[in-house]
Amino acid sequence: MKAFYAITAGVMLALAATPFALLKAEDHAYLAGKTVSYGAYGAKIKSVDPATCGDTTSSSVIQGHVYEGLYGYHYLKRPVELVAVLADGMPDVSDDLRTYTIRLKSGIEYAPNKCFGTGPDGPKTRAVRAEDFVLAFKRIADYHVGAELAWPLIKGKIVGLEDYRRKTAAYKEGDFSRYDTLAFEGVEAVDAHTLRLRLTRPFPQLVHVLAMHNYAPIPREVVATYLRPSGKTEIRTPEAVVGTGAYVLREWIRAGKVVLERNPAFRRETYPAEGAPGDRAAGLLDDAGKRVPFIDVLHRTYVEESNPAWMLFLTKQHDVAGIPREAFDTVIGPAKKLTDAWRRKGIRLIKGRSPAVYWLVFNMEDPVVGKSRALRQALQLAYDVETHIDVLYNGRGLRATNVVPSTFAGHDAVEIDGKPVGGPSPYCRFDRDAAKRKLAEARDELAAADALNEDGQIPTLTLDLPGRGARTRRMGQFVQQQFRKLGIKVELVLNDWPTLQRKVRRKRCQIYTMGWHADYPDAQNFFQLFYSENIDAGTNNANFSDEQFDALYEQASKMMPSPQRAELYAQMVEILNEKCPVLLLSEPISFLLVRDWVSNVKPHPIGYGFAKYRRIDVPARRKAGGR
Amino acid sequence: MICLGVIAAYVLIALGGMVYTWVAEMDNEDEILPLQQMVHYERKDQPPRLELSDAILGTDWAGKSTLYKVLLGAKTSLTVGLMANIIAVPVGLALGAIAGYYGKAIDDGIVWLYTTLSCIPGIVLLIALKYTFQDVTVLGLDLSGIHGLYIALGVVSWIGTCRLVRAETMKIRELDYVAAARAIGTPGPVILLRHVLPNVFHIAIIRFSLGFVTAIKSEVILSYLGLGVKPGVPSWGNMIDSARMDLFMGRWWELSFAVAAIFVLVLALSIFGDRLRDALDPRLRNV
Structure with a gap:
């Protein structure tokens, strides 16, 4: 009888412990010694594929950091100003405003990935070529890809776009030979570094459209390695996310968390030296000329409710937070400024206008x-x-x-x-x-x-x-x-x-x-x-x-x-x-609360992926009682 | 007696609320405002204070008086309790009596029906029903609102009554007076109505008072999930849901007073139901 009780107790204990034993702990060793930024996002990430991306959460949490378009926006200048990112300068536009010739910057490489092969020091990389942009446009035009934002913006404006879409409808979803055999008249790689776009009619907003990460280059290897075996047209797994941005997607758990780490092959890019009036006084130009990114790992947790997200900020677990409606009156005074009590806690308020x-x-x-x-x-x-x-x-x-x-x-x-x-x-x-x-x-x-x-x-x-x-x-x-x-x-x-x-x-x-x-x-x-x-x-x-x-x-x-x-x-x-x-x-008007150990924060009304300019003072964070 | 007094008070408040809402609906000049319009944005989120003459229990996000919300919420809760039981108890009574009296295939059918239904957890069934009632209109009643709630609650809660009535009927069926009635050729339905129903009716009364409690609690839960009455209709469930985030910031009044109102009503009803059983159930009388 005694043995029976002992076994019962043992079994009960074992059962009670299984959740703990089977739970995977956070990989703390990986984060040790790195500059990590912690934050939360409140809506599910719907897409990691630039072609299908249409929601702000996907863009701001993952895609903006990983994918880059030909153009982008200056981090600090207001009103917003276009800058060339993967393109080498502004496009050459023909007199009838219908042909755009764009030179690519040379020496830009993708983040190392297994799809490019594996060498002695891990996965290889390769340079970005004009044909990768052609593939990106072909995927957006593809009948089988649901490009809910990228498609309507260019629909009817590029030569041969509808034609290409109609033809791809005849192919099976998993038959990717359509990217090789079907020609796309309007988007053409003149040589490895020159891209030519031909439009059906003048479209002055084209450069702004090309500044969206939805039109980022997609290497052929991603289709061959990750999409062909699955037969699906959408990029859905973290390892298939290959971009040129400052960060690489290391881990993505749906409705769980996102971990982005520094892209080792990221080109040499420096912090802007010019800004809008007032930026110098705000300390936003202190890092001018320094190489970015400053932060090694972007760690984002999915927190659906605003209250837990708020608690994580208050307990110094997160660096940046919005203000829940319920807490607003205690944090912000009548003059729409941070109350003194909160300022003394080492918190700054940053306001931003959204277009x-x-x-x-x-x-x-x-x-x-x-x-x-x-x-x-x-x-x-x-x-x-x-x-x-x-x-x-x-x-x-x-x-x-x-x-x-x-x-x-x-x-x-x-x-x-x-x-x-x-x-x-x-x-x-x-x-x-x-x-x-x-x-x-x-x-x-x-x-x-x-x-x-x-x-x-x-x-x-x-x-x-x-x-x-x-x-x-x-x-x-x-x-x-x-x-x-x-x-x-x-x-x-x-x-x-x-x-x-x-x-x-x-x-x-x-x-x-x-x-x-x-x-x-x-x-x-x-x-x-x-x-x-x-x-x-x-x-x-x-x-x-x-x-x-x-x-x-x-x-x-x-x-x-x-x-x-x-x-x-x-x-x-x-x-x-x-x-x-x-x-x-x-x-x-967005109100953002930022801990004092985070610097270079300026909300951008349109662009994404500016976390590479942010800086975190980890010793200060530790001293203040944070992570 | 106290419980009866409390219930009577609630019923009076509910009737008052009903009359008030009706008058406010009729009044197109907006001299008598419905609760939805009693907004004072300049005094939103005020804690209970004596100076707020008509809002001594504090105000909500739009400056509406918590006191009025609690009072008008009584109407919703009581009507839901009443309507749900008006559907559930007669259905349970009828099906239970028929199943118990006739037995055989009819009994099997009814038992199968309620066993199947009771396999599904009540609250899940309620939620599922409310979802299917979205955008459904039957006989001019919009089922996505409060009418759907009556029906959903009715569908879920007849089972208990049915079981008890069936068991009681099976017992009564074998008694001498029923056998005698059958022997002189009285038809089944007449026996059911004359001899069986009066003897199981106490179950219906008891179930009615207890079912009230369940219905009120379910309404609160469903409204909290956003599936109950429509937003803007004063109801304790809506109040609790709307105050959920407020509690976190220390605004306790809306939640507390809604819960207190439910607590007192449910307690009074439960005690009343118990006493009613003591008084009506012949078996308990002999104990």
Whole structure:
């Protein structure tokens, strides 16, 4: 009997211990002696393939550090400025603006990887060649690759792009011979160091598009070594992530963590010597001329909820953090500055403007909101955006006054024939009396369209929201409260994100929350959201269609920046202001908290992959009680 | 008696809330505001203080009074409890009596049905049902909101009643007066209605009072998961969910008062249910 009890106890203990025995501990030995930056990310990483990347988390956590495009952005200068990254200088553009010849920098190598073979000192590397860019474009054009962001941006603009896509549809997904046998007219490697792009029409934003890491070169070897055996077209495993960037993806656990380490073959690049005004005083130019990257390992943990992420920052486990809404008032004082108590803790506040505009979209094909311009104008006038920003975002934002962010050319009014055109919308102000007058007009319009209820009231509107979290619901309730002040009732529908996207695509929503974050610093990026040809492409999800606007858009999108183009932009803004296809809410301002041992932090509004410029003072971190 | 008093008070508050909401809905001039509109953004996130005359229990993110939210939440909880049981208890009673009285294939069928249903953990079944009710409208009732909640709770909670009633009926079926009724040729349904149902009805009453507690708790859990009543409808579950992040920052009032309201109601109902059983269950009376 005694033996029985002993065995029972033993078995119980063993069972209880298995989770601990089987859990893999963090590889601390690997991190020893290295400069490691610790941080968190709050959304799942959807893609490690530049062609399929479309979300900011994938870009900011992994892809921006690993993949580089031909061009990029200067880290410090504002307004943002393009710099050549893999290209050797700006492109040679032909007179008809349709042929771009780009020289590549020589001696740029990929990070060492097994796909290039293995030598005596580990995996080999090879130099970047122009044909790698051709492959990148072929993959984006490939019918079997879901390039959700990279494809629509160049669709219809490069010679032979659609043709290539159509032809690849005939191939099986796993048959990669299509990259060799099918020619792509518009993108051509003239020699190993020269790339030539031929366009169907002038596309002045092309250089900005090429600054996105989505168009990074892909070596043929990655396809041969990693994709061919699996028969899948998407790069999905960490070892298949091969880029030219300052970091290499060492470890990636889905919804777990990301470890990036220094790329040993990274070219010699130095910290910028020039910046925007104020950068020198802020100490952002102290490292000018020094070789980057400064940090050896970027260690990022997936932390979905904002509270644990916040605790990790408070306990000095992480170097950088955002501020959860709930904690905002304790951290930030009334003047939108860090309170003294927090400054004494060795924390700095860094604010950044994002080139984004948040709005509520009206479905222009809806029988109620689509039929009455006065109703949309009334709702815009009745919406207290200032309180919206204050209550829902703790004041972290500015009122948006038209669809173009206020930092972009095209936002402000332009004088045409002595009259100001465009600029801030006359309806983007909080004026409930004006709104009530507009609403009377709206009743007539709706009555004419036979869209009123039987009792002559404006029907209850429906607002579709992404997610069911407390934040989303508060947002919905706030909208309800605002519209109700006009006597308009709103019903809320909570969706998960894919469901909302599907409903929007099928045009089954009436009003829904959306926004746009600029892909490149040109107002055209925002105008394309209202171009009627983009209704099917999915970016014009307001289903806005206006002949005059379309004509202006087509004309302007072929022009290089010029006063004439500015006039066209202003006219487009004017049309959108008047027709109100979206209820403009806010332009976000990001608040970032940084520990004193981190330096060279400056948020970039558009580009990714600037962690290579950051520096961490590890002894100071240890002394302060951190890792 | 105290419990009965507490329950009566809750019912009164709920009725008051119902009348108030109805009046506010009818009033298009917005003189009487529905809770959703009682916003005072300038006094958001205030802790309980006596000076906040109508918000002595503090305010939420939009400056709405926690006191009003708790009071109006009673209506949601009580209607959910009532409606869920109005669906569940009669279904359980009818199926249980039929299964117990007729036996054989009918019994097998009903037992199979409830065993299968009870295999699935209750809360999982509830969540699954609520998900399938998204965008479903039956007879003009939008099932993605509170009506779907009634039905989902009803579907999940008839099983207990059914089991008890079936067992009791099987016992009663063999008693002399039932045998006598059958011997003089009384048809089955009549026997069921006249002789069996009155004798199992105490089970229904007890289950009704206990089921109330389960329904109220489930509503809170589902609303917390974002699957219960629609956002903006005052409900204790919605309050707890919306206050979840607040607690972390030391804003305890919204959560605490919602929980306190649930606690007192559930306690009162449970004790009341117990006493009711003591009073009505003939077996216990003899003990």
